[in-house]
Amino acid sequence: MSMTEQTEILNLTAVELSSKIKAKEIAVKEAVEAVFSEVDKREKDLHCYITLDKEAALQQAEQIQAKINARELNGPLAGVPAAVKDNLCTADMRTTCASRMLDHFVPSYSSEAVLNLQRAGVVILGKTNMDEFAMGSTTETSAYGITRNPWNTEHVPGGSSGGSAAAVAAKECYFALGSDTGGSVRQPASYCGVVGMKPTYGTVSRYGLVAYASSFDQIGPIAGNVTDCAAILETITSHDKKDSTSIDRQSIHLSDAYGSAGRGNIDKGNTDGRTDFTSALIEDVNGIRIGIPKSFFTEGLNNEVKETVLAVAEKLRQAGAVVEEFDLTCAGQGDIRDIYTEYAVPAYYTIACAEASSNLERFDGIKYGYRTADYDGLHSLYKKTRSEGFGAEVKRRIMLGSFVLSSGYYDAYYLKALKTKALIKRAFDEAFTRYDIILGPTAPTTAPKLGESLTEPLKMYLSDIYTIGANLAGLPAISVPCGTDSKGLPIGMQLMADCFQEKTLIQAAYTYEQLRSSIR
Amino acid sequence: MPHTITDEIIEYIGILAKLELSDTEKAQAKKDIATMLDYIDRLNELDTEDIEPLSHIFPVTNVFREDTHADSDAIGTDGSGTAAKESVREQMLRNAPTVESGMLKVPNTVEQEGT
Numbered sequence: 235m236s237m238t239e240q241t242e243i244l245n246l247t248a249v250e251l252s253s254k255i256k257a258k259e260i261a262v263k264e265a266v267e268a269v270f271s272e273v274d275k276r277e278k279d280l281h282c283y284i285t286l287d288k289e290a291a292l293q294q295a296e297q298i299q300a301k302i303n304a305r306e307l308n309g310p311l312a313g314v315p316a317a318v319k320d321n322l323c324t325a326d327m328r329t330t331c332a333s334r335m336l337d338h339f340v341p342s343y344s345s346e347a348v349l350n351l352q353r354a355g356v357v358i359l360g361k362t363n364m365d366e367f368a369m370g371s372t373t374e375t376s377a378y379g380i381t382r383n384p385w386n387t388e389h390v391p392g393g394s395s396g397g398s399a400a401a402v403a404a405k406e407c408y409f410a411l412g413s414d415t416g417g418s419v420r421q422p423a424s425y426c427g428v429v430g431m432k433p434t435y436g437t438v439s440r441y442g443l444v445a446y447a448s449s450f451d452q453i454g455p456i457a458g459n460v461t462d463c464a465a466i467l468e469t470i471t472s473h474d475k476k477d478s479t480s481i482d483r484q485s486i487h488l489s490d491a492y493g494s495a496g497r498g499n500i501d502k503g504n505t506d507g508r509t510d511f512t513s514a515l516i517e518d519v520n521g522i523r524i525g526i527p528k529s530f531f532t533e534g535l536n537n538e539v540k541e542t543v544l545a546v547a548e549k550l551r552q553a554g555a556v557v558e559e560f561d562l563t564c565a566g567q568g569d570i571r572d573i574y575t576e577y578a579v580p581a582y583y584t585i586a587c588a589e590a591s592s593n594l595e596r597f598d599g600i601k602y603g604y605r606t607a608d609y610d611g612l613h614s615l616y617k618k619t620r621s622e623g624f625g626a627e628v629k630r631r632i633m634l635g636s637f638v639l640s641s642g643y644y645d646a647y648y649l650k651a652l653k654t655k656a657l658i659k660r661a662f663d664e665a666f667t668r669y670d671i672i673l674g675p676t677a678p679t680t681a682p683k684l685g686e687s688l689t690e691p692l693k694m695y696l697s698d699i700y701t702i703g704a705n706l707a708g709l710p711a712i713s714v715p716c717g718t719d720s721k722g723l724p725i726g727m728q729l730m731a732d733c734f735q736e737k738t739l740i741q742a743a744y745t746y747e748q749l750r751s752s753i754r
Numbered sequence: 755m756p757h758t759i760t761d762e763i764i765e766y767i768g769i770l771a772k773l774e775l776s777d778t779e780k781a782q783a784k785k786d787i788a789t790m791l792d793y794i795d796r797l798n799e800l801d802t803e804d805i806e807p808l809s810h811i812f813p814v815t816n817v818f819r820e821d822t823h824a825d826s827d828a829i830g831t832d833g834s835g836t837a838a839k840e841s842v843r844e845q846m847l848r849n850a851p852t853v854e855s856g857m858l859k860v861p862n863t864v865e866q867e868g869t
Contacts, residue, residue, distance in 0.1 A: 338849070339849055340845070340848065340849060342842045342845035342846055342849075343842075435811050435812075436812065449809065449810060449811075475817075475819070478816075478817035479810075481812070566801060567800060567801060568801065570799065570800070573800075576796060576799075577796065577797060577799075577800060579793075580793055580794040580796060580797055581797060583790065583794070584794055584797075591770075591771060595772075598772070599851060600851075600858070600860055601846075601849075601850060601858060602846070602849035602850060602851075603849070603851075604851075605851035605852070609861070611861060611862070612860075612861045612862065612863055613772075615861055616772045617768075617772050617773060617774040618774060620771075620772050620773055620774075621773050621774045621775065624773075629771075629773055629775075629779075629783075630783070630786055632771045632773065633767050633768075633771050633773065633783055633787060634786075634787055634790055635771075636767050636770040636771040637763075637767050637770075637787060637791075638794075640766070640767075640770055647791075647794060649807050650797050650798070650802060651794075651797065652807030652808055652809055653800075653802035653805040653806070653807050653808070654797050654800060654802065655807075655808045656802075656805050656806060656807065656808035657800060657802070657805060659808055659811065691786060691789075691790075692789060692790070692793060707811065708811030708812070733811070733812075
């Protein structure tokens, strides 16, 4: 295959590639080899992957090709090579969570989201780098070294799904899966100039996703455009009995089962929970009501990001959307005009750390994972194993979580955070009675330089300010590239919708993408 | 009022979190936890007197099922993946830090009488 042919193959989107594979214009093997030629060129500098298995990928390619030839596989992603974040279990492929704790861990089963991809004929190339146990916003807390931003290698790719976003941006895969607990899919997508989406909580099974904060964790796609994202989400969505928080979206009437959360966009007819997301790839925002929270555009937001995102709102307004500013507020809070900006981050970190401290208790050096070499009795084994196996940020969150859950502090911190979460949810519920979409920036800045974030944890936590709302309230949200700053780094804008309104979200994002010129 | 994390509190957190910290780590942890608690304290500005804590976004209840068992090797991996080369039992033992006679080997958890 010539260089030009390879470049042409790499420039296709996931859905385009699959069409050409099904039309016998491109072989699955050729697509896998094109991706690996790019890996050979760029991976040394970028380090998107922790584990890559070319041999296994070529084997999968052969099996998938046979099924495509036999017309057993005909979905929109058949034959497409993709990457998976290293906190999603993959049978027979090492799954480390970017931690020494799981250095040699090879799962005996695959996560449901990965199985759904495999059933659809996706080739799994390998496992992408991330912040250790998804705790971080830069991919710098990985025990396997940093990942660099493909747009400028002096900058971080974002995190925690930084390897996934960088791999997509560098064309080291056609798309990738990430996990999003406080913005870990959307923020790196924004920093790397690609599209990232977090669905409504419960849409994608968490079975086989190594838990960080279970009440927030959702798996989501990272891809080159909105069309690919919709096709991937449609493929990985399933009701799974192995995850008790997984929602059966196909068979229930959501407004009955989930109260106000299922109310949604009645004007547009998206009142059911159907997950045929690709049917929403329609260029039309006429009459869609878009709300812009005033507090999202005040202090802390970089000016170039602000101007670029406001230009998106103007573009959508010109296309027929009704755009309005509003306060994310709720009644009964005296003079407090905005319930979000000051309170979402502290509530989020309290709850996330509490859940993390509980979830990570399982790493004790007994059944799997790292075990310390020298110990004196069982408790010494636990303590030494965990102290040596976990990195600094993971320990920091486990300690804070243990503290806020401890007797004497539980009510003051953990319970207070859960009540704040209720207030924030209420503010979003109120907003979605008036708006179909909430628009804002994905992150307050473009990608920071390597090494600048870890010294001040609180500053790093504040970089999640716009994304954590969707996790606190369970909402679907998408980050779409909308320009670059003066340093040439990508800027992302975020759209949020009410629970189960992914189709409204996809329609608005798709429409914007059609109106926008290429950002490169 | 700014928080002060005492040595006692750090020791207690170490016990709860099952972490053994060096003196440098302890000093850093005191500082980090105090900073975060100072920050979290701003939640007290909110009136949450009559607010129910929200742990789950949707009003879901416990999901129950029959407590049945199945042969994990029979469940196996999905047909689209590669066929399992070894049994699930073997795979799990391969991930264990120490194994003896086909079982996980762990340190003494209960002291024997008279030893």
